[in-house]
Amino acid sequence: xxxxxxxxxxxxxxxxxxxxxxxxxxxxxxxxxxxxxxxxxxxxxxxxxxxxxxxxxxxxxxxxxxxxxxxxxxxxxxxxxxxxxxxxxxxxxxxxxxxxxxxxxxxxxxxxxxxxxxxxxxxxxxxxxxxxxxxxxxxxxxxxxxxxxxxxxxxxxxxxxxxxxxxxxxxxxxxxxxxxxxxxxxxxxxxxxxxxxxxxxxxxxxxxxxxxxxxxxxxxxxxxxxxxxxxxxxxxxxxxxxxxxxxxxxxxxxxxxxxxxxxxxxxxxxxxxxxxxxxxxxxxxxxxxxxxxxxxxxxxxxxxxxxxxxxxxxxxxxxxxxxxxxxxxxxxxxxxxxxxxxxxxxxxxxxxxxxxxx
Amino acid sequence: xxxxxxxxxxxxxxxxxxxxxxxxxxxxxxxxxxxxxxxxxxxxxxxxxxxxxxxxxxxxxxxxxxxxxxxxxxxxxxxxxxxxxxxxxxxxxxxxxxxxxxxxxxxxxxxxxxxxxxxxxxxxxxxxxxxxxxxxxxxxxxxxxxxxxxxxxxxxxxxxxxxxxxxxxxxxxxxxxxxxxxxxxxxxxxxxxxxxxxxxxxxxxxxxxxxxxxxxxxxxxxxxxxxxxxxxxxxxxxxxxxxxxxxxxxxxxxxxxxxxxxxxxxxxxxxxxxxxxxxxxxxxxxxxxxxxxxxxxxxxxxxxxxxxxxxxxxxxxxxxxxxxxxxxxxxxxxxxxxxxxxxxxxxxxxxxxxxxxxxxxxxxxxxxxxxxxxxxxxxxxxxxxxxxxxxxxxxxxxxxxxxxxxxxxxxxxxxxxxxxxxxxxxxxxxxxxxxxxxxxxxxxxxxxxxxxxxxxxxxxxxxxxxxxxxxxxxxxxxxxxxxxxxxxxxxxxxxxxxxxxxxxxxxxx
Numbered sequence: 001x002x003x004x005x006x007x008x009x010x011x012x013x014x015x016x017x018x019x020x021x022x023x024x025x026x027x028x029x030x031x032x033x034x035x036x037x038x039x040x041x042x043x044x045x046x047x048x049x050x051x052x053x054x055x056x057x058x059x060x061x062x063x064x065x066x067x068x069x070x071x072x073x074x075x076x077x078x079x080x081x082x083x084x085x086x087x088x089x090x091x092x093x094x095x096x097x098x099x100x101x102x103x104x105x106x107x108x109x110x111x112x113x114x115x116x117x118x119x120x121x122x123x124x125x126x127x128x129x130x131x132x133x134x135x136x137x138x139x140x141x142x143x144x145x146x147x148x149x150x151x152x153x154x155x156x157x158x159x160x161x162x163x164x165x166x167x168x169x170x171x172x173x174x175x176x177x178x179x180x181x182x183x184x185x186x187x188x189x190x191x192x193x194x195x196x197x198x199x200x201x202x203x204x205x206x207x208x209x210x211x212x213x214x215x216x217x218x219x220x221x222x223x224x225x226x227x228x229x230x231x232x233x234x235x236x237x238x239x240x241x242x243x244x245x246x247x248x249x250x251x252x253x254x255x256x257x258x259x260x261x262x263x264x265x266x267x268x269x270x271x272x273x274x275x276x277x278x279x280x281x282x283x284x285x286x287x288x289x290x291x292x293x294x295x296x297x298x299x300x301x302x303x304x305x306x307x308x309x310x311x312x313x314x315x316x317x318x319x320x321x322x323x324x325x326x327x328x329x330x331x332x333x334x335x336x337x338x339x340x341x342x343x344x345x346x347x348x349x350x351x352x353x354x355x356x357x358x
Numbered sequence: 359x360x361x362x363x364x365x366x367x368x369x370x371x372x373x374x375x376x377x378x379x380x381x382x383x384x385x386x387x388x389x390x391x392x393x394x395x396x397x398x399x400x401x402x403x404x405x406x407x408x409x410x411x412x413x414x415x416x417x418x419x420x421x422x423x424x425x426x427x428x429x430x431x432x433x434x435x436x437x438x439x440x441x442x443x444x445x446x447x448x449x450x451x452x453x454x455x456x457x458x459x460x461x462x463x464x465x466x467x468x469x470x471x472x473x474x475x476x477x478x479x480x481x482x483x484x485x486x487x488x489x490x491x492x493x494x495x496x497x498x499x500x501x502x503x504x505x506x507x508x509x510x511x512x513x514x515x516x517x518x519x520x521x522x523x524x525x526x527x528x529x530x531x532x533x534x535x536x537x538x539x540x541x542x543x544x545x546x547x548x549x550x551x552x553x554x555x556x557x558x559x560x561x562x563x564x565x566x567x568x569x570x571x572x573x574x575x576x577x578x579x580x581x582x583x584x585x586x587x588x589x590x591x592x593x594x595x596x597x598x599x600x601x602x603x604x605x606x607x608x609x610x611x612x613x614x615x616x617x618x619x620x621x622x623x624x625x626x627x628x629x630x631x632x633x634x635x636x637x638x639x640x641x642x643x644x645x646x647x648x649x650x651x652x653x654x655x656x657x658x659x660x661x662x663x664x665x666x667x668x669x670x671x672x673x674x675x676x677x678x679x680x681x682x683x684x685x686x687x688x689x690x691x692x693x694x695x696x697x698x699x700x701x702x703x704x705x706x707x708x709x710x711x712x713x714x715x716x717x718x719x720x721x722x723x724x725x726x727x728x729x730x731x732x733x734x735x736x737x738x739x740x741x742x743x744x745x746x747x748x749x750x751x752x753x754x755x756x757x758x759x760x761x762x763x764x765x766x767x768x769x770x771x772x773x774x775x776x777x778x779x780x781x782x783x784x785x786x787x788x789x790x791x792x793x794x795x796x797x798x799x800x801x802x803x804x805x806x807x808x809x810x811x812x813x814x815x816x817x818x819x820x821x822x823x824x825x826x827x828x829x830x831x832x833x834x835x836x837x838x839x840x841x842x843x844x845x846x847x848x849x850x851x852x853x854x855x856x857x858x859x860x861x862x863x864x865x866x867x
Contacts, residue, residue, distance in 0.1 A: 102723060131723055161724070305748060306560040306854070315559040316839065316851060323850035327813050336579075336713060337560075337746030 013190055014197055014223070018072040054078045054156050054183040057086075065089040068201040074180040074194070080156045081176030085147055089124060089202055093267050094149075096126045096203035098196075098220035099133025099210045104242055105334045107133055107210030109342050110234055112140035114207065117260025119146025123267065126151065126202050128195055129177070133209045135164055138171055147175040151198045153191030156183040196220045205230040205266045207257055211245030218245050221254070230266050232257045288330075295321040296330055296341060304338045361448035361455050364462045365441035366485050367433045368478045370686075370693050371613055371652070373485040377427045378438065380445040385421030391442070393426030396434045405436075405467050406443045413471030413518040418450040436466035437476035440495070443467055443518060444525065457525045461493035462486045464500075471518040475499040480605070480612040483507040495521055498534050503618045505533075506605060536619065550591045552763040555584050557750025559761075562588070564745040564855055566766050569595050570773035571834030572788035573827075574679065574701040574740065576664065576857075579747030581711045585704035588747070589660045592702055593627050595766040596658070597774060603656040610655060614648055626657030626699075632666040636674035640684050649686075651678050654699040664705040665732045672737050675701070679740045682791070698791075701741070705733070742790065742827045744857025773837040789834045797826055801833045806846035814853060828852045 211217035236243025
């Protein structure tokens with residue numbers, strides 16, 4: 001299959017990571033073999049944590065997540081944040097949300113709402129500390145006051161890209177950040193790829209929200225299959241290249257996800273009792289002025305720019321309605337001026353009604 | 359004997375009044391000019407001697423001292439020749455000096471006594487009128503330009519003899535025939551026409567709002583979507599200049615030495631290339647060269663490929679955009695020039711240009727972020743309208759429903775008239791010029807509009823300046839739609855037209 005062919009290089013990396021220290025040095029050490037073996041022997045003796053804020057957990061530690069031990073596991077994890085979450089990881093209800101870095105705002109919105117719904121249902125969400133789907137999923141978790149686990153491909157102290165630093169801080173205060181590299185190390189090119197195997201290893205279900213049909217985006221899915229976990233995908237528009245990977249997965253047998261409830265049904269129920277559906281519901285959009293509601297419906301149906309709306313409602317009405325709806329949080333505006341409906345944030349402003357007494 | 363004459367010298371865009379005093383006394387023949395005269399003025403000695411002799415007068419062989427007062431202002435340019443020569447003639451008794459005290463002389467003398475035109479005649483004519491002097495004598499070639507000022511008697515003179523005749527009460531020389539019109543005016547069907555632009559109702563609406571209120575506008579979109587076309591059509595919907603504005607534009611052109619055949623009729627439209635430096639954009643006036651923002655005064659400054667301009671150049675625009683004037687400080691003097699122009703700019707949303715057009719964008723998130731950083735926050739904050747221009751859909755290629763230049767011009771004219779009536783009391787003309795106090799007194803929001811603006815403020819979507827700009831754009835939109843109060847829909851449209859600032863999701867689905 002095309003998928004297997006594309007994943008060849010990354011598979012080689014994963015195979016390498018699964019080697020024991022001695023074999024790894026022998027395979028890659030080259031001229032520095034002796035020096036590295038000597039350095040390893042010194043380190044084995046003491047386990048002082050390198051940085052105050054981060055705990056270091058060895059694979060032999062009792063609190064190392066048991067789910068990871070089964071597959072190619074990192075020998076050492078650095079953790080920042082609430083370490084008690086690691087116990088929750090040993091349970092069965094962990095969902096990984098995977099996807100492309102260059103996600104569209106459809107993908108970002110879906111990832112956010114999945115994160116929110118799953119966190120509200122008490123499920124732990126794991127994702128990568130990267131732009132696009134990974135960050136959006138954790139934002140959703142934070143919106144529902146949940147606690148998620150984020151796996152970083154670089155050291156915990158070094159945040160790349162820098163734009164994600166505030167998000168990482170918020171995650172560290174509510175959830176936890178994991179990394180395979182020591183805290184003060186910068187990123188490595190293989191870091192994000194190695195992080196994928198940690199994410200997949202921790203989860204029992206992996207959901208791919210948006211992915212191009214490339215080995216980079218679909219690597220997480222490939223690992224999920226290899227580890228024997230449940231794979232699911234979210235469909236998208238067939239014209240969008242960002243959904244082609246997901247559609248390929250769906251036709252290969254991945255489960256179809258429409259909302260957070262579908263994901264919950266895939267999780268093994270604890271003690272045989274079925275899980276409750278998510279309790280967080282968006283603010284009902286009552287008392288919205290009919291002209292605004294009409295424009296909102298049209299945008300949801302696909303007429304997402306002022307030009308397309310102008311044909312039906314006139315340009316000045318289109319411009320004013322789009323501005324108000326964006327302010328109310330019911331629309332989000334992206335590059336190129338395309339609008340997309342979204343669930344308003346939980347703490348919405350006072351109900352705004354154009355013709356009411358407001 | 360002492361004689362005095364009046365003259366003006368050009369200093370950048372301003373004129374300075376000079377009093378020419380000539381004193382003749384017994385002594386070895388000498389002719390000295392004092393008063394911080396530059397080389398061109400000092401060379402006047404040779405010109406004046408030859409001119410006076412060749413015009414048939416007598417050059418006194420005595421000690422002549424000419425003083426150009428005030429003594430601490432640098433005088434430049436050959437325009438003082440005529441005044442100096444007439445003062446010498448008056449001091450030596452060959453000219454009746456009574457009229458000299460109420461007239462201004464402007465012109466360079468050639469060796470045979472003919473008067474040559476000098477730069478800045480319109481500016482000097484304005485200054486003469488303001489100073490209360492009743493007559494301006496200058497070269498015939500510039501007399502038409504000077505005659506644009508009402509209430510001033512302009513006497514064209516061909517030669518020194520004619521100047522003496524005029525000063526003694528005689529008739530001036532006739533005005534030369536108007537120069538042949540530099541090319542016939544463009545036939546109506548070749549003028550840029552707004553309905554040439556296919557399927558961009560949002561951008562056209564933004565253009566109308568920009569023209570009606572004098573707001574600055576940035577068009578962002580993929581290549582080939584019509585951004586440059588739209589910007590070039592802005593001139594076709596702006597109202598014609600008022601007489602005062604036309605005189606200001608003609609004055610600037612005259613000061614730079616551009617041949618002026620009459621009052622400027624079209625608003626200036628400047629479109630500098632993106633390799634221009636900050637000095638080229640903002641710099642003062644010196645020796646026939648002016649910065650682009652001065653040349654765009656009362657007109658449009660169009661910056662195509664805004665992201666290609668260097669950062670220092672764009673940062674230099676902040677002050678003129680905010681204050682409507684530019685302060686130029688040089689080693690010897692500093693000057694403040696007023697400059698009111700409309701800024702139009704066009705840019706691509708990302709390095710490849712196709713962000714927002716679905717699959718075609720090949721940029722990584724880092725590329726797009728870097729591209730967006732080139733347009734600094736402070737500059738964008740001063741741009742009132744940020745419009746995204748997309749590829750039109752096939753069905754919008756129909757002819758009907760497209761606004762024509764004539765329709766847009768009418769809307770703009772009426773909206774400007776409403777705004778001018780309202781703002782007359784504050785001495786302003788356009789909504790974009792309103793400051794905080796004017797906004798408070800002239801922009802009345804109804805309660806729904808207040809609530810909407812309050813929500814925007816709470817969400818942190820607008821800076822304080824942003825809020826003020828949104829209010830002025832909303833007032834312009836209300837003027838375009840002929841509403842006395844600013845309604846919620848006007849504020850909503852103003853917020854949409856203000857555009858998205860800051861990071862957001864990259865690609866459209």
